[in-house]
Amino acid sequence: MTTLLDVARRAGVSKSTVSNVIRGAALVAEPTRLKVERAIADTGYHPNAIARALKARTSKAIGIVVPDLTNLFYAGLAVGVERAANALGYAVLATHTECSPATEAETGRALIERQVDGVVIGGMSLGSALPTVLLDRGIPVVLASLGEPDDLRLGAIDHDDEVAMEKIVEHLYELGHRRVAFVAQELQEQSGERRRLAFTEALARRGLVPVDIYGGATAVVAHNDMLAIATIDRLERRGLRVPEDVSVTGYDDVPLASHNRIQLTTVRSDALEMGRRAVELVVKAALEGRPVAHRETQNNPLVIRRTTARAPKERPAA
Amino acid sequence: MTTLLDVARRAGVSKSTVSNVIRGAALVAEPTRLKVERAIADTGYHPNAIARALKARTSKAIGIVVPDLTNLFYAGLAVGVERAANALGYAVLATHTECSPATEAETGRALIERQVDGVVIGGMSLGSALPTVLLDRGIPVVLASLGEPDDLRLGAIDHDDEVAMEKIVEHLYELGHRRVAFVAQELQEQSGERRRLAFTEALARRGLVPVDIYGGATAVVAHNDMLAIATIDRLERRGLRVPEDVSVTGYDDVPLASHNRIQLTTVRSDALEMGRRAVELVVKAALEGRPVAHRETQNNPLVIRRTTARAPKERPAA
């Protein structure tokens, strides 16, 4: 492997000078620069980012942690993160935790040992220690789509789940639904419980309480789109029609939600933009050597499609 | 930040000894080990993986490159790669190239500079230079789902596209279809063309030639499931019924394909297993300091669901 020193020798200059031209740092005389550039081209030299990271004390890498990459919302978030990170010269270490506390602990350790400059968390288990572990080592972290965290050092880009759930419940209520269920993630997820709570409160404002999905519900509110889509599948395989017998709503507006065969009523969010913005925040904080300590909220319009309809007269038999 | 030296001082031993207990390498006397372990626990020490990588000349990181993370097949592949990599103590650098040669070149550079120990490529542009660039620097690479590459140094885990396309065309032919179209990725992808070719040949064996999708086709064979699903959407929005007016087939059998509202006829493949196996091959080669130079083929059964039916008497009007 050719190193800085090889290039320096070939160009007849010192390592410092080669380093200067590569980093575009100090001023280098034009003829010197040319010699160095030629030597680099001749040798096919690539700087060793590991050596650089060790000395410069910045890995130029950030971590993205999501529970499930095959959930289109998280995949979108990861894409947003990657694009933004690459544009800034950062690499991204991806981890898929399945909301397992053990995997999260592993992930935390790996991220710390690899000296990532920051991390964006798109989902984690309820009460996960991950953010604190990272923060305590001085690593800036932003939570995407995970609510308002207690720790003030955290950055957060959030949906307004309260408002969104109010819109969903209002829509359902107007359609005459009085028996409505909530379906959460199989994975015990942080945000699942938040949305459930917001849902329950919106119901309570109308004097209603949640019902079980197979306990005669005429509508089911799912924690996210992927779950809503899976719910439609389950319902229909039991012989229930959506939306004639039961209405279903999602959350995220993943690309698939607008498919002709799905047409899911849901709440829109912009995963790509969330990812982009999260990187922006985390990288800025890393560069300034401080926690992110900044929160912002996305606006999430309700988009009404064809999985919601007037409540049936009769309660459907599951 | 606490370093090896801090731990050594606290335990009253040398750096070498601390390093030995951490790596579980050389034999260390029990009392010494205990002292060191206590010092590690007391200080909350985490080894610096960057320093280790520099000296040990292995980053314990691998790259996964896919064109699109929001394609469920690639997401599944990435999950398989991550699980296997993490189990072996490797981190994964994820990149999403959108099949752009410019992004691929960027990615290659980043992967080289970061000294990844190996890379698995799940998709790339037609005639991409990426594999060669990596191979030439001694980085083992395996292609997943990308056919039989020319370069003998490459590893490959592949579907048998010829056999799969023959099964699909046979199925369609038996249903009476004689005007069938192929839909490839918008992204100009390596494997898209391979499948198109296999498709064309299977048609030719029956004396048929491909037809345009809106040129009166009674069946359309899509390059993959995500595309098939998008095609159903487009067709139906034009007023065509699937499968009554036109049959549609996919490739991959992503989780969504079996959804009650989709029920896609497709060819099964196991993205998770492909990812796992790819990591296994690439890590083994890395450890032995050699190219992968090994190929294997997955078996891909045809799964017939409800997007294919007997060809209509009349050619549908688009």
Added chain:
DNA sequence: CTGAAAGCGCTTACAG
């Protein structure tokens, strides 16, 4: 404008 020197935090033979 250029180069000599120190050092980032580890690992790895090698002595003892």
Added chain:
DNA sequence: CTGAAAGCGCTTACAG
């Protein structure tokens, strides 16, 4: 069984 020493490939003040 333990430690002193060299060195991985860079960056970064600092002299000159």
